[in-house]
Amino acid sequence: MSTESSQNDAPEAAEGVTPRGGFMGMLGNRVFLVAGAVVVAGLVSGTSWVLLRGGDGEGQTLAAAIDAYEKGEVTKARDIARSHVDDLHVPQPYQGAAPFLLGMILHDEAKGFLNPKDRETVYRVAVQHLETARERGFPPEYKIRGEYLLGISQMESKQYEKAIQSLTKIYSDYPLHQLDIENAVADCYLAIQPTTPEKLEQALKWSRLYDSHPVLTPDQKSEAHIRLARIQFELGQLDETLETILEIPPTSPSYVDGVIVQGLVARRRYHEHLAAGEQEQAQDSLNTAIRMFRKAASNQLVAADSTRKASYLLAVMLRANDQLDEAMEQASRTRKIYYRTPESVAAGLEEAELLRDENKDEEAVEIYRRALREATLGGQYENPWVDEVEFRQRVTRAIDAWKSAKKFAPAVEVAQSLRPLFPADQAFQIEADVQHAWGDYLEHQADNVPFNQSLDLRAKSRFRFRNAGKVYLDLAEHRFATAEYTNDLWNSASAYLRGQDFSKAVEILAEYQRYETREHQPRALVATARALIALDRAEEALSPINECLEFYPKDPSVYEARVLGGEAYMELGKLAEAKSVLTANLDDGRLEPSSREWQDSLFALGSVLHLEGEMFEAQARVKGALEAPESIPREGFQFLEQSNESYKGAIKYLHAAVRRYPDDPRSVSARYLIAECHRRSSTLPKKKFRLVNIETQRIKFDKEVKDHLESAIEIYSDLEYELTTKLETQADLHPVEAKILRNCYFAQGAAMFELARYKDAIEAYSTASNRYQTEAVSLEAFVQIAHCYRYMNLSNEARGTVEQAKIVLSRLADGIDYSETTHGTRDDWQNYLNWLAATL
Numbered sequence: 001m002s003t004e005s006s007q008n009d010a011p012e013a014a015e016g017v018t019p020r021g022g023f024m025g026m027l028g029n030r031v032f033l034v035a036g037a038v039v040v041a042g043l044v045s046g047t048s049w050v051l052l053r054g055g056d057g058e059g060q061t062l063a064a065a066i067d068a069y070e071k072g073e074v075t076k077a078r079d080i081a082r083s084h085v086d087d088l089h090v091p092q093p094y095q096g097a098a099p100f101l102l103g104m105i106l107h108d109e110a111k112g113f114l115n116p117k118d119r120e121t122v123y124r125v126a127v128q129h130l131e132t133a134r135e136r137g138f139p140p141e142y143k144i145r146g147e148y149l150l151g152i153s154q155m156e157s158k159q160y161e162k163a164i165q166s167l168t169k170i171y172s173d174y175p176l177h178q179l180d181i182e183n184a185v186a187d188c189y190l191a192i193q194p195t196t197p198e199k200l201e202q203a204l205k206w207s208r209l210y211d212s213h214p215v216l217t218p219d220q221k222s223e224a225h226i227r228l229a230r231i232q233f234e235l236g237q238l239d240e241t242l243e244t245i246l247e248i249p250p251t252s253p254s255y256v257d258g259v260i261v262q263g264l265v266a267r268r269r270y271h272e273h274l275a276a277g278e279q280e281q282a283q284d285s286l287n288t289a290i291r292m293f294r295k296a297a298s299n300q301l302v303a304a305d306s307t308r309k310a311s312y313l314l315a316v317m318l319r320a321n322d323q324l325d326e327a328m329e330q331a332s333r334t335r336k337i338y339y340r341t342p343e344s345v346a347a348g349l350e351e352a353e354l355l356r357d358e359n360k361d362e363e364a365v366e367i368y369r370r371a372l373r374e375a376t377l378g379g380q381y382e383n384p385w386v387d388e389v390e391f392r393q394r395v396t397r398a399i400d401a402w403k404s405a406k407k408f409a410p411a412v413e414v415a416q417s418l419r420p421l422f423p424a425d426q427a428f429q430i431e432a433d434v435q436h437a438w439g440d441y442l443e444h445q446a447d448n449v450p451f452n453q454s455l456d457l458r459a460k461s462r463f464r465f466r467n468a469g470k471v472y473l474d475l476a477e478h479r480f481a482t483a484e485y486t487n488d489l490w491n492s493a494s495a496y497l498r499g500q501d502f503s504k505a506v507e508i509l510a511e512y513q514r515y516e517t518r519e520h521q522p523r524a525l526v527a528t529a530r531a532l533i534a535l536d537r538a539e540e541a542l543s544p545i546n547e548c549l550e551f552y553p554k555d556p557s558v559y560e561a562r563v564l565g566g567e568a569y570m571e572l573g574k575l576a577e578a579k580s581v582l583t584a585n586l587d588d589g590r591l592e593p594s595s596r597e598w599q600d601s602l603f604a605l606g607s608v609l610h611l612e613g614e615m616f617e618a619q620a621r622v623k624g625a626l627e628a629p630e631s632i633p634r635e636g637f638q639f640l641e642q643s644n645e646s647y648k649g650a651i652k653y654l655h656a657a658v659r660r661y662p663d664d665p666r667s668v669s670a671r672y673l674i675a676e677c678h679r680r681s682s683t684l685p686k687k688k689f690r691l692v693n694i695e696t697q698r699i700k701f702d703k704e705v706k707d708h709l710e711s712a713i714e715i716y717s718d719l720e721y722e723l724t725t726k727l728e729t730q731a732d733l734h735p736v737e738a739k740i741l742r743n744c745y746f747a748q749g750a751a752m753f754e755l756a757r758y759k760d761a762i763e764a765y766s767t768a769s770n771r772y773q774t775e776a777v778s779l780e781a782f783v784q785i786a787h788c789y790r791y792m793n794l795s796n797e798a799r800g801t802v803e804q805a806k807i808v809l810s811r812l813a814d815g816i817d818y819s820e821t822t823h824g825t826r827d828d829w830q831n832y833l834n835w836l837a838a839t840l
Contacts, residue, residue: 062090062097066139069101078105085129096136100146103129107149110156123157144170148177152184160188182210186227197235204231222254229261238265256296256306263292263313270320289317308334312343312385315350328354335367345375346385349394356398361410368395369417376421392422399430408438408464425484428475432468436495439464443498450730451737465499473508486516493527502531522548522557529564538568549581559585559597566604570611578608593660603666606654610673613646617680625683629690640684647677668719672740675715679751682708686754709751716748742772749784758788769808776812777821779805779829786836795840802837809833 065080081101084090090098106126113119130150138146151166167181167188174181189203210216211224229244242265245258252258266289273282296310311334318327331354334347348371355364372395375381381388395414402411411434418427442461446454469492476488489512496505509528513521525544532541545568548561562581569578585591585601592598617625620639624632654670654677661667685704692698723741727733733741745768752761762785769781782805789798809829818825824832 062094062101062139065101066097066142069104074105074108077101081105093137093140096133096146097139099129099136100133100138100142103127103133103146103153104149107153110153120157123153126153127157127159144174148174148181151181155184155188158191160192164188179210179213179215182206182213186210190227190231195234200231200235204228204235207231218249219253222248222252222258226254226257226261229258233261233264233268238268241265256299256304256310259292259296260306260310260313263289263296263310263317266292267313267317270317286317286321290314290321293317308338308341308343311338312347312350315347319350319354324354324357335370340374340377342383342385345371345383345391348374349386349391353394353398356401361402361407364398365410365413368398368414372414372417372421381421388421392426395422396430399434403434403437406441408434408441412438424478425475428471428478432471432475432491432495435464435468435471436491439468439495439498450732451734452732462499465495466501466504467499469493469495469499469501469504469508486512486520489515490520490524493524497527497531500534502534505531506535522552522555522561525552526557526560526564529561529568533564533568533571536571538571541568559588559591559595559601563597563600563604566601566608570604570608575608575612575615579605579612582608599657599661599664602653602657602660603664603670606650606652606657606670606673609646609650609653610677613643613650613677613680616640616643616646617683625687629687632687637684637687640687644681644684647681650674651677651681668723668737668740671715671719672744675712675719675744675747678708678712678715679747682712682754706755709755713748713751713755716744716751720744720748742768742777745771746777746780746784749781753784753788756791758792761785762788773808774812775821776816776818776829778808779833780822782808783833783836786840790840798840799837802833802840806830806833806837 061080062084065077068074068080069077078101081098084098085102087098088095103126106122106129110119110122110126113122127150130146130153133146134150147166147170151163151170154160154163154166164185167185171178171181171185183206186203186206186209189199189206192199207224207228211221211228216224225244225248229241232238232241232244241261245261248255248258266285270282270285270289273279273285293310293314296306297314299307299310311330315327315330315334318324318330328351331347331351335344335351338344338347348367352364352367352371355361355367375383375391381391383391386394395418399411399414402408402414412431415427415431415434418430422430439461442457442464446457446461449457472488472492472495476485476492479485479488489508493505493508493512496502496508506528509524509531513524513528516524525548529541529544529548532538532544541564545561545565548555549558549565552558562585565581566578569575569581582601582605585597586605591601616639620636620643623636623639625636625640627636651674654674657664658667658670658674682705685701685708689698689701689705692701719740723733723737723744726737727741732738745764749761749764749768752758752764765781765785765788769778769785772778772781782801786798786801786805789795789801809826812826816826818829822829
């Protein structure tokens with residue numbers, strides 16, 4: 001029997017080929033993966049086919065099985081094939097007969113599966129059997145038919161390049177199915193991704209061969225024209241595309257698809273004219289595209305593929321024509337009606353962008369989240385209208401736009417919905433960056449509003465930084481095995497530091513130091529020290545600080561380590577060590593005055609020296625410095641001398657800091673400390689004034705006293721004016737500023753009292769008593785006013801002031817903490833005022 005006669009005689013089992021691939025994948029099916037256990041179970045069940053082994057009997061039995069298949073006895077053929085599929089003793093030429101039979105049967109059965117995933121799975125199993133049959137050798141006179149079935153099964157299981165090889169190899173030798181081969185090969189070339197001009201040319205060639213057959217039915221002819229037109233469109237042959245489309249009659253089921261292609265041609269020409277600056281021609285093409293897509297979208301077959309494509313494309317072109325309300329309505333309609341389709345996802349993007357443009361952020365967020373969710377419902381992303389890269393870019397642009405507009409809430413909500421469409425690391429990175437930017441923004445806002453309003457903003461800022469720290473940590477865990485791991489840990493720790501979760505920061509920094517290179521260890525040591533100091537663990541903080549200073553002396557981090565060292569030593573009362581590390585920064589010679597560390601060192605060193613001056617002054621008092629000058633022991637004067645030297649140094653460094661950095665928030669405190677240093681420095685020359693008899697020395701000491709006190713009064717006055725103005729403007733002050741303002745009134749009065757400017761002192765104390773009349777500290781003001789009147793020999797006024805103080809005391813609310821601003825309890829004050837009234 002000849003091969004041709006064998007092929008013509010053997011009945012074919014419904015081998016019509018359903019077209020695959022298509023117009024740049026726009027009509028392609030999604031790739032699905034399922035277990036084939038249910039499908040294959042039918043191949044390995046049933047009663048075993050028993051036959052006697054030996055020689056030609058097996059070959060004869062398999063030949064009988066093939067004959068049974070040809071007669072439609074599929075069950076019998078399958079049972080025989082199943083029992084021999086693994087038998088390698090079958091003689092030639094029937095070694096490949098069993099897998100060939102199983103492959104043919106599966107190929108036929110696959111067509112009956114409605115679920116695309118199941119159908120593809122069965123075709124894949126058919127490919128495995130047919131490839132095995134090819135390796136062992138197809139049965140006599142079935143080689144070409146085997147290759148054909150293999151090629152079709154490969155195409156249906158999306159193994160397009162293999163299918164092309166199998167089918168083109170037998171094309172010339174299989175006239176019975178040349179029409180089907182032309183159709184299948186054209187579809188395969190269209191389905192291979194990425195599309196290239198070479199593949200499109202091949203698809204065009206095979207499509208034209210198929211289209212040229214006179215035996216095609218009218219519907220087949222129209223479908224062939226649609227494919228041919230789409231290939232021509234992709235190749236940029238727009239005129240030829242329209243010519244091909246015009247051959248499709250209006251009565252054809254493919255007519256609407258042809259209208260869509262006409263719309264696509266108009267759309268492309270619109271973009272070409274637009275790029276060339278041909279506005280009028282561009283508008284004409286845009287109008288044509290809208291007309292074509294509207295015509296196709298009006299098709300009553302709502303579920304038809306062509307209708308939903310046109311519905312989506314109409315929304316896109318309406319938006320391009322600035323018909324935004326209609327575009328949004330069309331996009332919304334497409335999204336809702338064609339749920340879980342590529343057009344629904346793409347339309348959702350259009351709708352969300354239009355909503356965002358109208359500042360309807362909540363609605364836009366919901367649509368973005370739905371689109372992200374729908375995009376991967378099938379397990380992976382496949383959309384012919386918006387490829388995966390463009391989809392991610394458009395969502396990312398939306399997040400960036402919200403972030404730039406300081407609309408962080410919608411940006412975060414969308415960022416939290418990016419997975420699984422976005423790779424996990426990219427999704428984590430985007431969300432963490434948005435959370436961090438939100439924290440930055442809130443922190444900046446808090447710096448520019450009154451203190452009471454800033455509290456809530458700062459709390460929210462810390463919350464966002466902690467959120468960022470958590471997401472950065474998730475990112476780090478996801479990228480544990482990559483070079484980015486330590487950088488992600490650092491970002492996490494830094495965010496937790498700014499979020500004031502210092503314990504978590506210390507934990508993460510310890511992990512960071514385990515894996516980070518020596519180059520970046522210093523910054524981790526410094527960050528750890530900062531967190532420990534914030535946790536009131538200054539003693540522990542000295543360990544990483546000293547490690548940084550000892551082992552990384554040339555790293556820039558040592559400057560910050562010294563600043564932190566100064567802070568830690570000061571908290572521990574080790575002022576000499578604090579001065580040493582801070583002075584090292586200023587005397588280093590490599591640190592620029594414009595640097596943050598230099599600035600911090602100046603302010604910190606001034607504060608340390610002021611504190612040191614207070615400590616020496618306290619020791620002087622213990623040694624009798626408050627006694628009459630002639631009664632003060634030498635040791636007491638020595639402590640006063642040391643105190644004045646410390647105050648002098650504090651004035652020097654704090655003055656330099658204020659002069660260089662007047663806008664620094666710490667400058668207010670620094671100026672107050674300068675004034676305090678001046679006021680306290682007047683004590684020593686005042687004591688010396690009373691001990692000397694030489695007039696020139698007395699004049700010198702008197703001048704020192706006045707200079708210090710006048711300098712202090714000037715600074716107090718300036719601060720009082722600035723802070724009062726700020727209070728009137730902003731309605732409240734930072735607690736530190738409020739305390740400085742209060743202290744300025746009393747310190748100014750005390751300095752004026754020392755200068756015997758009693759009326760000025762009374763005015764300062766009166767202002768204080770009026771401003772703080774509901775607080776216990778007002779009692780101090782009344783007492784000082786009484787003293788001023790006494791020194792002015794105005795006893796009645798002094799007693800009247802004390803009586804006024806008693807009235808204020810009686811009106812003070814219960815529960816006030818007197819010890820916070822005064823020395824004594826309510827009863828102590830009552831007794832003291834009674835005694836004072838009796839002595840005046």
